[in-house]
Amino acid sequence: MAEEVKLIGMWGSPFSRRVEIALKLKGVQYEYIDVDLTNKSPLLLKSNPVHKKVPVLLHNGKPIAESLVILEYIDETWKANPILPQHPYDRAMARFWAKYIDEKCLPALWNACWCEKKDREKAVEEGNVCLKTLENELKDKKFFGGESIGFVDIAANFIGFWVGVLEDVVGVELLTIDKFPILCKWRDEYVGCSVIKENLPSKEKLGAYFRTRVESASQSK
Amino acid sequence: MVGVKLFRTWSSPFALRAVWALKIKGIDYETIFEDLSNKSPSLLQYNPVYKKVPVLVHNGKPIAESLIILEYIDETWKHAPLLPEDPHERATARFWAKFGDDKVLTSIWSVFIKQGKEQEEAMVPALENLKFLEEELKGKKFFGGETIGFVDLALGWLGNLISILEEIVGLKVVDGEKFPLLSAWMQDFADAPIIKDNWPPRDRMIVKFQALRDATIAAAAAAAAAATSK
Numbered sequence: 001m002a003e004e005v006k007l008i009g010m011w012g013s014p015f016s017r018r019v020e021i022a023l024k025l026k027g028v029q030y031e032y033i034d035v036d037l038t039n040k041s042p043l044l045l046k047s048n049p050v051h052k053k054v055p056v057l058l059h060n061g062k063p064i065a066e067s068l069v070i071l072e073y074i075d076e077t078w079k080a081n082p083i084l085p086q087h088p089y090d091r092a093m094a095r096f097w098a099k100y101i102d103e104k105c106l107p108a109l110w111n112a113c114w115c116e117k118k119d120r121e122k123a124v125e126e127g128n129v130c131l132k133t134l135e136n137e138l139k140d141k142k143f144f145g146g147e148s149i150g151f152v153d154i155a156a157n158f159i160g161f162w163v164g165v166l167e168d169v170v171g172v173e174l175l176t177i178d179k180f181p182i183l184c185k186w187r188d189e190y191v192g193c194s195v196i197k198e199n200l201p202s203k204e205k206l207g208a209y210f211r212t213r214v215e216s217a218s219q220s221k
Numbered sequence: 222m223v224g225v226k227l228f229r230t231w232s233s234p235f236a237l238r239a240v241w242a243l244k245i246k247g248i249d250y251e252t253i254f255e256d257l258s259n260k261s262p263s264l265l266q267y268n269p270v271y272k273k274v275p276v277l278v279h280n281g282k283p284i285a286e287s288l289i290i291l292e293y294i295d296e297t298w299k300h301a302p303l304l305p306e307d308p309h310e311r312a313t314a315r316f317w318a319k320f321g322d323d324k325v326l327t328s329i330w331s332v333f334i335k336q337g338k339e340q341e342e343a344m345v346p347a348l349e350n351l352k353f354l355e356e357e358l359k360g361k362k363f364f365g366g367e368t369i370g371f372v373d374l375a376l377g378w379l380g381n382l383i384s385i386l387e388e389i390v391g392l393k394v395v396d397g398e399k400f401p402l403l404s405a406w407m408q409d410f411a412d413a414p415i416i417k418d419n420w421p422p423r424d425r426m427i428v429k430f431q432a433l434r435d436a437t438i439a440a441a442a443a444a445a446a447a448a449t450s451k
Contacts (some may be wrong), residue, residue, distance in 0.1 A: 050353055064312045066319055073312040088296035092284045099286060100270060133270060182430060 005030035006058040008044050010037055012201050012209055014158040015053040020199045021154050022071050026078040068098055071151060083151045097137060097144060098155035105130040106158055113170045114217070118151040120172065127174055134159070135183045142189060149193060159183070160190040161200050169210040225250035228264050228276040230257060230419050232429055234378035235287040236275035241374050242294045244415045246301050288318055288375060295371070303371040317357060317364065318375035325350045325376070326352055332394060332435040333386045333430075340390070358402040362409060373410055379403075380411035385426050389434060 007023065009016030012190075023030050035044050035054055047056045047063040057064045057073065064073050075083045084091050090131050108130050112123040135155070138144060144152035153160075163175050177184045190196055227250050229236030243250050256266055256272055267276045267283035276283050277290045284293050295303045304311050328347040335343050339366065354376070357364065364372035383395050397404040410416060 059309070062309050063311065064316070066316055069312050069315045069319065072315065073308050076308040076311065088293050089279075089282055089284070091296065092289050092293040095289045095292065096284070096286055098287065 003029075003118075004058075004060050006033060007031070008033045008035055008041075008047060008056040008058070010035055010054045012206055013054055014162050017199055018067045018154050018157055019055045019057060019070050019074070021157065021195055022074045022083060023148075024195050024199060025083065025149070027080060027177065028072065028074070028078055068095075068102065068155065071154060074127050074149075083145075083154065085150065094145075094151040097134075097152045100130075100133070101152070101155045101159070106135065109159070109166075109174060111162055112174060113166045113172055115201070124174065125173060131159075131175060131180050131183060135157055135180050138182050138186055143186065149190070149195070153190060156190075157196070157219070160187050162206070165203055165206045166210060169207050169214060224280070226253055226278040227251070228253045228255055228261075228278070229274050230255055233274050233424060234382055236286045237376065237419060237421075238374045239275045239277055239294070240288045240419055241377065241416060242291050242303060244447065245303070245369070246294065246298045248294070248298060260315045288322070291371060291374060303365075303374065305365075305370070314365075314371045317354075317372045318417070320350075320353070321372070325354065326378070329383070329386070329394065332392070333390060334434055334441075335412055336438065340392075344392075344394075347394065348399075351395060352401060355400050355403045358406055363406065369410065369413060369416070373406075377410055377424065380407045380416070381420050382426075382430075383407065385423065389427060389431050 005023070005028055007016070007019055009019065009032060011034055020032070028029060031194065033041075033043070035041050037054070040052060044054065044056065045052055047058060048054075048065040051065060053065070055065075055067055057070045059073075059077070064070050071083060084094055088117045105127075108123070108127045112127040143149050144156065159175065166172070167174055175184060175187065192202070225243070225248055227239055229237070229240065229252060231254060253261070253263070255261060257274070260272060263275070264276065265272055267278060268285040271285060273285070275287055275290060276285050277293065278284075279293075279297070284290050291303060304314055324346075326341070328350050331343040332340055332347050363369050364376065379395070387394055395403055395407065411420070
C-alpha cells in the first residue's frame, strides 16, 4: 500500500509549522490541508474530536494530534535525520526543554504581547525570565540540538520567528540583543536554515493577521 | 555517583508515578523526602527551573517532570515496558497522558477549589473530559490494555485522589452510573499489586487537601475584595 501522509494545519500556527519542519527534514511527502479555524472542517473535527485543534497528522488514515506528540511519532516512524538524540538522558533533556517552552515561555511571551497596558511591565518581566533561562541553556551551542537543529529548536520556532513579528505589530520589546545575545544569535542561525526558512509564514501576512487582532481588541473596549 | 535517587514528598501524585514505574521495573532506588516549605539545596540544584518534585537522579544526572521521568525510566530499563512498541500506539499513549495533565487534572482541580455556582459551572468541562476517558477505556481493562501501562500511571492519581476530593467537597464527580468503565478502572488500578502498597495515608491526605481548598478559597475571596475596593 502506498504511504499516505496528510497534515491538517493552519498557515499562521507555529504548532502546525513544527510538523512541517519535521516532515521536510526527513523528506516525507505529504498533502497539506489548511483549515479556517473560525469554521472548522468536518475532517478536523473527526480527526481531533478531543481538542478540535491543529495540527493533526494523518498517516494512512490514522490521526495523531498535539504537535510535540506528532514530532515524536515522526521521529519514530521515519528514521532519517533524527530529531531527538539517541541517549535516554539527552532525550529526557530535549523533552524537558520543549515542555518548558510550551508550558512556560509561550504563554508568558504571548501574554506580554496581549495583556492590558497596565500589566505589561510585569508580563514582559515574566517573559524575560523564560528567555534568560533558554539563553543559559543554549550557552555556547549553535542550536539547542547541538551542531544541527533538533527537537527543542523545532519547538522554539515561535521564539525564532513569531516573537519578532509580534514585537513589530504590538510595539513591545522582548527578544532584545542587549539582554539575550546568545538567543538572538540562535534566532539568526535558525531562520537562516533552509528547512526553517522555507517553512515560515510570510512576515507580511502574519503581521497583517496580528494587526487585525490588535485593531479588533482596541475596538471592543 | 552511582545509583538511582528519587526526590519526592509523601503526598505528591506526580512523584507516585515515578515510584510505581521504578517498582514495576524492580529498580533499587533511594528515596529523599522533601519538605516543600523548606526545600533542600540538593533539590534546588537538581531542579533549578521548577524547584519541584519529583526529580529522578540517575548516576548523578537529574531528570525533572514526572512524565519525562517515566519515559526516561522506560528507555533506560527496557524490561516490563510501560509504553507500547508501535509508534501510533505510543503517540496515542502520549496524547492521553498529556490530556490527563492538561485537561482532566486542571478541570477537576477547578471543581475542587470552587464553591456554589462557580463550582457547578466548573463541573461541565470536568465531566466532558472524563467522558473522553470513559470512551477510551471501551473494550479494555486498563488504558494499557491487559496490563498497566504509561497512561494508567499518568492517570493513576484518579484512583485515589478523586474519592478524597469528593469526600471533602461532598460532591460525586466520577459517578459509577455515568462512568462505569472509569469507575471499574479506578478500582482495578487502585487494588493492583505494587499500586495498592504505595498510596499515601488517606486521613493525612484529607487533612492536607481540606487545608489546601480552604486556603485557595480564602485567597480568591481576598483577591476579589481587593479588586472591588479599588
